[in-house]
Amino acid sequence: MKRTDRKSSCPINFALEIFGDAWSLLILRDVALFGKHTFKEFLSSEERITTSVLTDRLVRLEERGILRREPHLTDRRSSAYVLTEKGLDLIPALLDLMEWGTSHDPASAGHRKEAFLDKLRSERGPLVQEMKEKVRLGGAVLV
Amino acid sequence: MKRTDRKSSCPINFALEIFGDAWSLLILRDVALFGKHTFKEFLSSEERITTSVLTDRLVRLEERGILRREPHLTDRRSSAYVLTEKGLDLIPALLDLMEWGTSHDPASAGHRKEAFLDKLRSERGPLVQEMKEKVRLGGAVLV
Numbered sequence: 001m002k003r004t005d006r007k008s009s010c011p012i013n014f015a016l017e018i019f020g021d022a023w024s025l026l027i028l029r030d031v032a033l034f035g036k037h038t039f040k041e042f043l044s045s046e047e048r049i050t051t052s053v054l055t056d057r058l059v060r061l062e063e064r065g066i067l068r069r070e071p072h073l074t075d076r077r078s079s080a081y082v083l084t085e086k087g088l089d090l091i092p093a094l095l096d097l098m099e100w101g102t103s104h105d106p107a108s109a110g111h112r113k114e115a116f117l118d119k120l121r122s123e124r125g126p127l128v129q130e131m132k133e134k135v136r137l138g139g140a141v142l143v
Numbered sequence: 144m145k146r147t148d149r150k151s152s153c154p155i156n157f158a159l160e161i162f163g164d165a166w167s168l169l170i171l172r173d174v175a176l177f178g179k180h181t182f183k184e185f186l187s188s189e190e191r192i193t194t195s196v197l198t199d200r201l202v203r204l205e206e207r208g209i210l211r212r213e214p215h216l217t218d219r220r221s222s223a224y225v226l227t228e229k230g231l232d233l234i235p236a237l238l239d240l241m242e243w244g245t246s247h248d249p250a251s252a253g254h255r256k257e258a259f260l261d262k263l264r265s266e267r268g269p270l271v272q273e274m275k276e277k278v279r280l281g282g283a284v285l286v
Contacts, residue, residue: 008189011244012172012237013165020165022156029155046151086247093239094155100236101154104229124267 018064019090023049024057025097028066028083032091032131033098035140037080038072066090088132091141095120095128116142161207162233166192167200168240171209171226175234175274176241178283180223181215209233231275234284238263238271259285 007013019025026047030036036045042054049057058081061067066087072078083090099117120127131141150156162168169190173179179188185197192200201224204210209230215221226233242260263270274284 007191009250010172010189011248012176012240013169013190013244014248014250015240015244016165016168020168022159022163025159025163026156029153033155046153047156048150089243089246093236093243096236096239097155097158100232101156101158103232105154105157107152107157121268125264 019061019066021057023053024061025094027054027057027061028087028090029094029097031067031081031083031087031140032094032135033141033143035138035143037082038075038078040078061087082138083135088136091131091135092128095131095141162204162209164200166196167204168237170197170200170204171230171233172237172240174210174224174226174230174283175237175278176284178281178286180225181218181221183221204230225281226278231279234274234278235271238274238284 006017019028026045026049027042030042030045036042039054039058042049042058043051058067058069062069062081065084067081068084068087069079069081072080099120102114102117135141149160162171169188169192170185173185173188179185182197182201185192185201186194201210201212205212205224208227210224211227211230212222212224215223242263245257245260278284
């Protein structure tokens, strides 16, 4: 993004201009939390992103240095999207959204998630580092 | 929001369906971080939200229980928007966005902000509680 296009110099606005829309954040959730890496895997998520929105967001997130496209290890016709270091730094914000959603959604359950959130509340610093390292090495927060 | 409208049962999606767009998050930033509370104050922010988008987002955020509208203390023709408890619980996510933006925006500076972020990294739990209490009582994180 060209500097001159920015609406303000606020760091929160800076972040939101890069990934501040629901579809971008759902793609980043898919990569970081669920270990999804391919176009087909993103398309199959429950929220049913359309191919055109998905294409648009993947291009933006790659251009803005949040995702990196790599050749797929087993399917040569496919690409795998992984988080860059800048993208890995988004994991805390994703965990906060998960914590907020879990706390305020009356329909939210899942003991595994609750245990994870308890740990997040009590040992946030080390847990965030552990999660970043796990995702950096090809894993995912929740799998 | 009716439960049946939801695109998925994921807690992150739950959160994003409520406030997952840049303008909503900028309004929440204005309230929590800058202590802005009125339509006029939100309109005057550097990002230049339009009156129609602002009206739409304030209605949504109030309907979804994130903001509460109160009579303005000094201007009877005006309303003041304050964060509900559900809205106060968003402060950690806003702080994460601020941290991310400050870390990755080459144009970002400001020693006061840096000192604040250092404190956030080292004493996150107590600091978040302190910030929530400050905003709950009518203050703001950064003022």
